[in-house]
Amino acid sequence: MLAHDIAAAFRQHFHAEPLLVRAPGRINLIGEHTDYNAGYVLPAAIDKEMYFAVALNQQNVIRLLAYDLNERVEISTDAVAPQDTQWANYLLGVVAQLQHRGVAVPGFDCVFGGTVPAGAGLSSSAAVECGMLFALNQLLSTGLEPMQIARLGQAAEHEYAKVMCGLMDQFASVFGRAGQVVRLDCRSLDYEYFPFDTTACRIVLCNSGVKHSLASSEYNTRRQECERGVAVLQQYYPAVQTLRDVTLEQLQAHEAELGPVVYRRCRYVVEENQRVETTCRLLSQGDLGGVGQQMYASHAGLRDDYEVSCKELDVLVQIAQTSAGVYGSRMMGGGFGGCTINLVATEQVAGFVEHAKAQYQQQLGLPLDTYEATIVDGVGLLADK
Template sequence: MIQKTREKFIALFGKEPLIVVSPGRINLIGEHTDYNDGFVLPAAIDKKIVYAVALNDTRQCNAHAVFTNETVSFSLEDVKPTPGWINYLMGVVDQLQRGGYEVKGFDCVINGDIPVGAGMSSSAAVEGGLVAALDHIFHYGMDRMQMALLGQRAEHTFPGVKCGIMDQFANLHGKKDQVMRLDCRSLDFEYFPFNFPEYKIVLCNSMVHHSLASSEYNVRRQQCEEGVKAIQAMHPEVKSLRDATMQQLDEVRDQLSAKIYDRCAYVISEIQRVQDATELLKKGDLQQFGQLMYATHEGLSKQYEVSCPELDFLVTLAKERPEVAGARVMGGGFGGCTINLVKQEEVASYQSYIQSRYKEEFGITPDVYVTTIEDGVTVN
């Protein structure tokens, strides 16, 4: 893919480009905790976006997407939200300009194999790849966390998704065969080896397309904030659900709707599960780790209500199979993939089983991806 992207760039623009590889991400546990100042446990994976980029000595930016065979141009004097994939690139350029970084005209070709809407954060890969490319070309001297925060702001302002920092962080900080526990409040992070060679990380795509820009994602944020406000009235030190305990939530239960209570209960429990999960990784206990994943799915389905019948069915299938240590919906929800920890020698039979049972139930064959944990954004 890297070579094809480079060749396409040379064919279109007639010069040698800088190549940037920008990965998708998985999150083993810690879902919808990032915008509540909690902890997450992501990793970068081998699904990726590839950029070829070079300056063009104009005030124009020209971008060609291989996956749509479409070229879009915009002026650096007129960067504003625009429908389609170009919006993510323009969001990055806008944030650089607002931050006082000089941006000159550039050409780029963008390619990739991250399935859109599958919960692997293709949007963060698009943002992280471009900001790393422009940082390299223009010598901004940004560190990786500055790049991640800029990508997050781009997502907030142009697509309008009020995402937490996890996706952009994982995209830029990934290390091969390591997961990262990120404190989404302090932005401190720690690497933990994911050293289970007898298991593979398998993603099963429900084929239900989700869009995090849908109103439901932002509604969940508002619901969490509503719960925090109620707790704050009795406990002013509570700034977010990260600070809250189940006891404090129970104290204000009669002031909250059942929905708001459930949303907050899920998040408080999930923040603790991430802490427990890293202790299990240190001990090498993948079986108990997997049980936490199942508990997360139950919470996401019943309390946070971001699952769907297709995702619940995939997790139910996983629970029936002894070769699966754990499974859950991954990403924002409302569709996308489940993440499954599957014994390596059983991956092929598991894939066959999932695809046949799912097709019987829903009339469609799900895509299945066997992934590996890889480095974050690389500039070549």
């Protein structure tokens, strides 16, 4: 098991006994690009995870080892700053956040690695941030609440990775619960769990193989377009703080002033928030077919109105629509690559995977990696078995 190998590597490198922590990646059933618009999201933690072996080292140096890459970074505790080595920034960004809060972070050693495929839209970065925070919170008895861990992870991503992400990814990594999806209100931070029946249906992820960089200009551009829409609407509706407060009727009344691009961006977000609420009701009723229809509608909006899809993702969704036993499919994550999430009847999973791989190869000449995901608990300690 990878976690065992990481613990062994830690003992070999640092001759000490580590604390072991696991932090999951996440899927998002529906509610994409709504989090930074103070809307609703519906994520879950999954069994693609990052593992950490961490111990204090009685020195004033932080020593980080990326197990999968076999790369090391060392830095003095009083010189924590963004590095050229990108993976290190997710860990050091966390240290910086603790230091900002007045926590004296002593030297420590960390070996980490995992099974979250990078660039697949499963939030490996949030898993790294939250796992590191959880470990340091344990070792330093800092007393951070779970929501504080999620928010500090988000702040680390903003300041060190320069991605202005919403809170969803970190929240899901911390608050995941086995067998349930969790609806987060990204304004109030209220949340509610809804059952996800994995006996009738499985989550299958299809990786387009297209690597996306969320730090790319497009992600931050979408944020700015949404903010422009809010600025226009606020002139007429002073109560509007974010797109969360906007109705379709209000949008339509000011379509000309918003302009075609900003109007489409805003329309997508308003409709997606409605889809999250509808999906929660359908899950409570056990209506997987209805949930699937909301997912297809979400993908169409991401493709046509928000324009964050790509040919490979669109082909994967089309393949799903022609496959037996598929309830629904959509692109997941920031976009421009990564995975589609597919809800597939349990007995049809093997056939779906075979069909999708053959079709993807035939239509685009590309191999297809698929992952079956199980919904698990959020960040926690790990026993070294």
